[in-house]
Amino acid sequence: MSRFSAVLRKDLLLELRGGESTIALVAIALLVLIVLVFALNPAGGSRDAPAAAGALWVALIFAGMLGAGRAMLAERDNGAIRALLLSPIDPATLYLAKLAASFIFMMVAEAAAVTMIVLFFNLSFDGRLLGLAPLIALGALGFAALATLLAAITGRVRAGDLLLPILIVPLFVPALIAGVKGTGAALAGAQLADLAQWLKILVAFDVLFLTAGYLLFEYVVGED
């Protein structure tokens, strides 16, 4: 556990000093939302709840993809990953720590995105937004779990930066469906109990891919 927190602390400290990832992620989320507002031309108000939900999740995917690519790239620079692998940290713990860092950065970007959604789509700051929290947290966790595993692969293959979105988007589809539907319902004022079926899918998705990543990470991160 202390090893886990050591790696996580290192990533968070780097981020606090530089702030590159979070600022970039927030900027990307903002730009995606602006593009979508132009594309969808929403009238505003709760009628646009489905459009707002869709925009929010598109922003999550874009921000997550770029963030995940960066998280592994930072280790690749200067061969830092080799030092991490030589240290007495097993790959699975390393995976969880990198994932936790990505998750935290994504959540910062998402908090900003939710605020912008409310402004752009003319929703109101009320209790409904609280219903979004579990959906977004579970979605970001699942995305970080997938992205950390896949970025370790694509970071080491030619044209890997092209390959990352091609691999990750189809895999993320179930969580995306559950997230968009759930968010749309939550924004339209549904109770937490009505969101249960979507939350269940997100939980199942997260459990599956956290387990898969935890077990498989050592095969993708090792040196030959």
Add this chain to the structure above:
Amino acid sequence: MFTSIYMVFAWVPTEADQGIVQRIFYFHVPCAWVAFAAFGLVAICGIFYLWLGQQVWDDLGYAAAETGMVFCTLVLITGSLWAKPIWGTWWTWDSRLTTTLILWLLYGGYLLLRAMAEDTPQVARFAAVIGIVAATDVPVVIVSVRLWRTIHPAVLVTRQGGHGLQDPRMVATLLLAMVAFTAMFAWLLMLRFATLRVRTRLAAAARDLNLAYASAAEL
């Protein structure tokens, strides 16, 4: 295979509501079954490769992914051809169509990775991991997409528990088509597998030869 083609086109009675178009069903369903089975095989090969580290599992997984991609494409094409006259549209975001499309995209990603990267043990491990992760995804895709929406006919298992095939000849034709397509899949798989085995042996031979040259040059 030929018998099944004969049965599909000449022997089996034409379906009452849909007419001649329904015959594509006897190709569509076996293709879907084969595509899903191939995908399972990719994941199983991936697990064995990571576990045992033998190149033969990687070759088999690669062959299964390529062959599965062919059948998955066929499912989408035959499905569209049927859907146009029956549903009045080539494509609809029904749960099974969406699932198959996502399966196709996952296969595509797997094959793109293999096409872009060199054949090293490292890339073989990457492919194995992606094969396993993709197969993990399929059950969640099926559940989530089903909750999303569906209009696909449930021919084989209906909600009442029976099946939708009225004539015993239809059942016989479907079963034979299943066997024929599975056999064809196995045959194509073995061809691809044999090719990949030869390529692996060639690469190993070339490596030995280079080593021999290198050591001869040192002498």
